[in-house]
Amino acid sequence: MALLEIKNLHTAVKGKEILKGLNLKVNAGEVHAIMGPNGSGKSTLTQGIAGREGYEITQGEVLFEGKNLLELEAEERARAGIFLGFQYPIEIPGVGNTYFLKTALNAIRKEQGLSEVDAMEFLQLIKEKMKLLEMDEKFLKRNVNEGFSGGEKKRNEILQMLVLEPKLCLLDETDSGLDIDSLKIVASGVNSLRNSDRAMVLVTHYQRLLDYIEPDFVHVLKDGQIIHSGDKELAYHLEEKGYGWVLEGKAS
């Protein structure tokens, strides 16, 4: 059974159809990269899987571990093991980063029938993960993403992912806005989570990210459909020749 299976998915946003019959199958242990021109529906796909309201599924189905994902609310999807790394992480003034992440972790642990972690255990855990991402401990005392630089926000997303240990990681343009050093750190954070039980879907514009997080599959999303799939070599060809090359059918 696939971890995530998307069948003929049609999604409309504000009445406009964005995804037009998308199919994708992601097995545990795999890393998929989704590339495609602006406006092709990449973010609609990830936000839709995460359960954002306003993304209307008009047709098709999404199965997570064989169960209908579309019946679940956003928080239920998160507790089931789906994590979305936002392209533009949201700032939440007045809510401390530590408190936020501890609440999230305990909500997920509760779902899994695990006991809550207390403040001391949590602090130990988060400090360990922050070290991995070379994040300063001052971020513990800051409000969620408030006043963070673009790169700091992206690291904070990965930090959350490391703490929450989801089964399916959806990373929406996690590489955008990162300099090369930050990119390497973020990638090593992501790679540290790779294992045979977990899958990742990376949405990106650039092949650069895939130098550091090697995908098993690369898909080209265009006009709401996956029009081409291949292995990591496909990303190099895309980088070199652009999407037009696929569109013209020369990829085969």
Add this chain to the structure above:
Amino acid sequence: MTEFYQKEFQKFQQGVQEAWLKPIQEKAFASFENMGFPTTQQEAWKYTSVKAIAEQNFILPNAGSASAASQNHDQAQALLENSFALVFINGIFQPQLSRCNDLPAGVTILPLSQAMIQDEKAVQQAFVKSSENKDAQEKAFVAWNQAFAQEGAWIHLKKNALLDRPLELIYFSLSNGHAQVAHPRNFIVLESGAKLQVIESYRGMAGENAYLNNSVTDFHVGENAQLKHYRVQEEAANAFHIASLNIVQERHSQVESHNIALGAAMARLELEARLQASGADCSLHGLYFTRDQQHIDNQTSIDHAVPHCTSREFYKGILDDASQAVFNGRILVRPDAQKTVSELSNRNLLLSKKAVINTKPLLEIFADDVKCAHGATTGRLDESQVFYLRSRGIDPQWARNLLTYAFAAESLESIELTVLQEKLKQVLLERLNLKESALLGESLAQ
């Protein structure tokens, strides 16, 4: 209303010992009678109806009711451990619950009833002055207070006197048997260079009948004096609270006033700060949080009468259920008040479709060389923030409560008195069902 209150007034006057006070109160009662209760036809009361008050006959509390109430003195106790405190139950002074011993030199803290004996001349002057004030002639509730005033706080800090610990004025109310009204009257004077932190708090327990607190508080803040004022209104859910707060500021005086309004079925505060000498600085901070059918009205006015004064006002409101709030914030810059720097903002968060806010920030500027800004916003919770929290597994209601708390807590951050800030945060956390409050208090604030 007249016949009932006429009788009440006659009865009341028989107990007034001070010959000088009688004519003042007679005059005030006549004004009250003439004006009657305000109606929504009057511009200043357009959005706040006092019909529910006008339709009832509120009796004055008697000592018996207060002593019965003092059984519940847990709630009537001071908030802080080492503060000075004057405690009143149903408007009646409670010496056994109060703490005003070992005062520093130059500081007087007395219940008004006591001051009328010990400090009669000064109290008389204060009453005469207040009866000459237009408020007692133009505002029905102020006149009503003046007519029946017999108790309150009499605070005087002499030149350079410093009260090293906060002073709490606690008005605890509970009604038993009858609808009751108390008319707290507070006179607070800081002579030049004096410093005071004062918490004015109103709490109550809902009984079968509603009670009304109709309070008037006057501050005079002398040259270079510093006042920090915290007003915490947590009246019982079925109570009425009407208050008038006047602040007069002299040269280079500094006032910071925080007004937290959480309780009462209907509450209104009219706050006026008059900056009447150069260099005066005034900060007004407010937070109101209404739910159910509550109605909270804040009328504020900062009057820049002279050049080179600064003021700022930040009021925030949260409205839930079918509650209503009114904010009327006025900054008046008179023709002489050149070089005034002032800003005013009112931000409202609506949690329910049925909640209604009427907000009107108003700048009236008659001088040309000033820097003034004002604005008001009204909005709902940011859905992208809610989704972000939910996408991490956080319960949606919890997410909403957390974001609401964050909105409210920001306005408490400026409260320097940490103990009070923490207590108020706890009140908000409880109201928002955010458990784990100990942890929240710690890490949310960071």
